[in-house]
Amino acid sequence: MSDLPRKAVTRTAKLAALPLGFAGRVTWGLGKRIGGKSAEIVTRELQQRTAEQLFKVLGELKGGAMKFGQALSVFESALPEEVAGPYRAALTKLQEAAPPMPTRTVHSVLEQRLGEQWRELFLEFEEKPSAAASIGQVHRAVWHDGREVAVKVQYPGAGAALLSDLNQLARFARLLGPLIPGMDIKPLISELRDRVAEELDYALEAQSQRDHAAEFAGDPDVKVPDVVHQVDQVLVTEWIDGIPLAEIITDGTEEQRDRAGQLLAGFLFSGPARTGLLHADPHPGNFRLLPPDEGEAADGWRLGVLDFGTVDRLPGGWPATIGESLRLTIAGEAEAVYGLLREEGFVKESIALDPDAVLDYLLPIIEPAQAEEFTFTRGWMRAQAARIADPRSPAHQLGKQLNLPPSYLLIHRVTLSTIGVLCQLGATVRLRDELETWLPGFLPEEAEEPEEAEEVSGA
Secondary structure, X not given: OOOOOOOHHHHHHXXXXXXXXXXXXXXXXXXXXXXXXXXXXXXXXXXXXXXXXXXXXXXXXXXXXXXXXXXXXXXXXXXXXXXXXXXXXXXXHHHHOOOOOOHHHHHHHHHHHHOOOHHHHEEEEOOOOOEEOOOEEEEEEEEOOOOEEEEEEEOOOHHHXXXXXXXXXXXXXXXXXXXXXXXXXXXXXXXXXXXXHHHOOHHHXXXXXXXXXXXXXXXXXXXXXXXXXXXXXXXXXXXXXXXEHHHHHXXXXXXXXXXXXXXXXXXXXXXXXXXXXXEOOOOHHHEEEEOOOOOOOOOOOXXXXXXXXXXXXXXXXXXXXXXXXXXXXXXXXXXXHHHHHHHHOOOOOOOOOOHHHHHHHHOOOOHHHHXXXXXXXXXXXXXXXXXXXXXXXXXXXXXXXXXOOHHHHHHHHHXXXXXXXXXXXXXXXXXXXXXXXXXXXXXXXXXXXXXXXXXXXXX
């Protein structure tokens, strides 16, 4: 972690420079307005300059700032392409540049957490990490009983750096005003801080993974590796091979793409109902497509699921409001949909919107839920993004006035991320089947049998 500025003074200074730069850009924008440039052009240029500096600082800090940058990705489709473009480039570079820990540091952590004789726990241990991220890295190894395992080692000091970054970012929430108009950012950062604190706790992650592994044991569609061993800052789980979803995206057959898409949708929508937990980090790196075992049908590919560090706790399953809103939107019940959105805080009390305009905003987005099966494509995704991002469109003007309640932060992130992956796959998916099965409120309630009437007539 040599290039992660760990000194609080250094990190705080970098973040503190953000509002100063923002003030300068506002002054610059005012000067442009006086000079005759249109408000729309100035706003776009201001957004782009703000984004470039914000993402530059996030990239330098990594740690919690990187986590915040990843969380911002849920809003990407609402940003103009000239703003979203630098964001994507910065985040991609950030992810690719995650530096591995020096070998001696890995050995030091393992010695502290597993004991001086830690090597005796393994028959083999690969020194080169198989994956590195913002909080820790993974090494492939063979456990002492012969099982192949993944050893996740947390970066020393990562926890303090992450939480410090998020505390500092909370102070500068107003910076995001030009990027995400109308959004109440402070409670979102607070929610993100709570989730990141959980992600640092490998005991919580181990329990979440055990819960999923137990529920999906023997499942014909999903494989979750079990937890082998867990101590502070070290998590050992079963290793699973298979084809990384990123390879299916680039080189998979149509059959593999469709199968992967259906499995991904099925896992993410069924999870809260089956475990009370929502896997909240659905990017391609966390999934594998596992080939059928010998003797199984050729179409029996399964989805291997990794990394349960970020989960949303939904003990009652998906909120019924989501299913009800989808059903009412499909039915064209504008007033009822608007009422639900106001109740849940998607429309602030201080804002009044036209229910029919809200319905028009939502209908194209929920198109995949209306069809028997839907082919997700990058073109469809781009069309949705363009409709919302165009400052001249009614959808853009309305979208700026909507809010995201903190309790829906991870749900929103998961939904958008999943749709993004399905579009990358180009998968044809029977999404409606999954919604009907797992989403409370999506199907109309069946009429209750008039039990009392039957009793009276039979008396």
